[in-house]
Amino acid sequence: MVNADRAQQSVECEATARPSSRSLRGLDALNFLMADVRDGLGPFLSVYLKGTQHWSSGNIGLVMAASGIAAAICQIPAGLIVDAVRVKRLLIAISGLLVAAGCILIAFFPKLPTVLAAQITLGAASAIIPPCLAALSLGVVGHRLMPARISRNEGFNHAGNFTAAILAGGLGQYVGVKWLFYLVCAFAIASALVVLLINPKEINHELARGADSTSNETTRHNPLSFSALWKKRDLKVFIVSVMLFHFGNAAMLPLAGQVIAKVHPGMDVIALSACVIAAQLVMVAVAAGVGRALRRGIGRKSIFLVALAVLPVRGVLFSMTSSPYAVVLIQLLDGIAAGIFGVIGVVIASDVMRGTGRFNLAQGLMALAVGIGAALSNVTGGYVVEKFGFASGFLTLAAISVFALVFFAVFMPETRPDDDAEAAPDARPSELISARN
Template sequence: MESEMARSQREKVVSARPGAPPAGDEPAKSPSGRSLRGLDGLNFLMADVRDGLGPFLSVYLKGTQHWGSGDIGLVMAASGIVAALCQIPAGLLVDAVRAKRLLIAISGLLVAAGCLLIAFFPKLPTVLAAQITLGAASAIIPPCLAALSLGIVGHRLLPARISRNEGFNHAGNFTAAILAGALGQYVGVIWLFYLICGFAVASAVVVLFIKSREIDHDLARGSENPGGDAPHRPIAFPELWKIRDLKVFILSVVLFHFGNAAMLPLAGQVIAKVHPGMDVIALSACVIAAQLVMVVVAAVVGRAMRKGIGRKKIFLVALAVLPVRGILFSMTSSPYAVVAIQLLDGVAAGIFGVIAVVIASDLMRGTGRFNLAQGLMALAVGVGAALSNVTGGYVVEKFGFTAGFLTLSAIGGVALIFFAMFMPETTPREDHIAAPGSRSEDLIPTSP
């Protein structure tokens, strides 16, 4: 009953918009193989660029520069906080402009420049300034990639496209992790920074493969009737916030990342402290193992949605993993055990990467505010990650690593209960029956 009432409320808000089309009124999309391969390549290369150094920054500062956990948590949080502040403006910018390919290229190059600044000047003020730059630049990339995907393939094919995007994203992370581990172990940690620069430059070239004329910019912002004669008008902000499901979903995303984000950086610090010299290679193994799992999980999630399994059930699996992972991390300092436990992150993060974008698309369908919702979701990710890194870092300083992991585990349990109780299913009725051509492998046509 709650799900039907929530769905009715959302449809009422959307249908109240002047000129709103009937649900499901969307022409078939037939993007070229070149544009779709461009999306594949962009997701592969941007996997390493959009996150900067990620957990490797924590290991670099702890193992090489001998920073304290509190300062590490502070600079890790700085990027997330700035990114959080930039998310809504970034979503509005992606909605408004047509130069989405240029935005992605510039943002990636700024991330690369910030990473080089950290490498050459690893002092607290400099690293803070660089992290602020990275946070601002990286805010634009996820909503821009999602907008390009929706604008090219349309609503009906979006779940399969996002599943494919995440597969290439995790494959890119896997490749980058192998290179990072080899470079860090045999050449030097400084080469991790050069690696990101190489990926950034390559992504700026690959984005040119996407044909600009195949991007429907009304559709890319969540219009239900792209290409129509009447101009598309998005719903007003006050109307957007009447969608209860959106508020529940955003808070769920905050809680997910609050419980999840700091676990791997803290595990890396444990290894750097207990097994010095093994930190970079062990963390690389963690990332490699998790990314391999994520590639498989992304494909499985796509197939599950095509078979009619609801978005809520799939997301609950990801949330259930968090408490288990935190408890297991609290029980060991063995590098091999840490790598094994990190496989669970492959399940949770693999599910989140696909299902969160699809849920946002479901909630915003017909509102014209899809990219704003992407900004809100990224804001929630940034807030959750910042809270996780700051809380985890200072709990570890005061009470030790075991207390830090158990605190994050408890937060993950709260996220699971909250989502299960308050979030309804968002799968559109027409999507319960798999549409012809909706398989991810069908998104690569034979035409050039």
């Protein structure tokens, strides 16, 4: 009876403060623009440094690793900072401007110390941006509408990635690789300006850190202690599941690219570009589909199990072909798995951390698990391929994916809260785009 009263109170509390259409469209635009910004220059930097600046492979590897290491180190501190501060709009604007400054520095001063410092800055900024976006979303719409909001965020994120990939391909091919720096810089500055659309008065910073729906701005929520947090079994199972998901997934596309480069020289760049663009298009549709599934009351666990089930199928199919056309088609499965994870991972983290005041710390833990899983995937996949061949490498990753599926199915409970079940039929997309009454 107490839980039912609390659920009803949560729904009524969140229903009293509908966000304005301006703030919601600000979130839309921010997710679209930040899609390109938070990943920085990515693999295009190595192309620029090797092809234009004639750097050695060793120095290129050093600066590329610096960004990843900085991002990994900053994940948990970034989550703690986002949980603690109430200037989240300023924080995300500063992160965007830091990315812009880093791109300009690399473009005009492509020397090792400058590029190394810029890459470390980009890595730190990339650790801040995802939890900040999630926190702003939760603070604006609340727990009840969070699943629909995250689905919408991911749709705009993938649309932004697709647009950036098209623009980057055109600029790199017809104008010059250096213009890619200006593209990322323009997106970063635009994102810093777009954040002003979000009304600061509509951000409940207690909700944004994962406090209960009944919390308000006048009542400071005491976050759960680290020792108590570590005792949460569902959090530990979820973090391990995220790591295993990326352990089985991350190395598949790079290995497929190596297969194409070996068997069909000259087609690897075109095929990989086609893979990225095709997968992003699928992710847009999948993100919307996950949002509809959540509104219909389908459990978070069931949806994530679909993503986990796709991975071993993809690994087995990759082991059976070297055709670049087949690789592109198989990569569409990654659009399904990654599209589901992009939405459901944040939703489960929000469920698990509800009432703890540590939502963004969980975001940092999740991002760290992604990095560890990806690193293990690439090291393991590369070693197996070197010793036993590409087919064995793909089958090994498929076997790890099966283990991830079984682990999550057996140990992870359903996290969908009771009040979400009651509110789900009302959580329509129109609530995320309609103006305040």
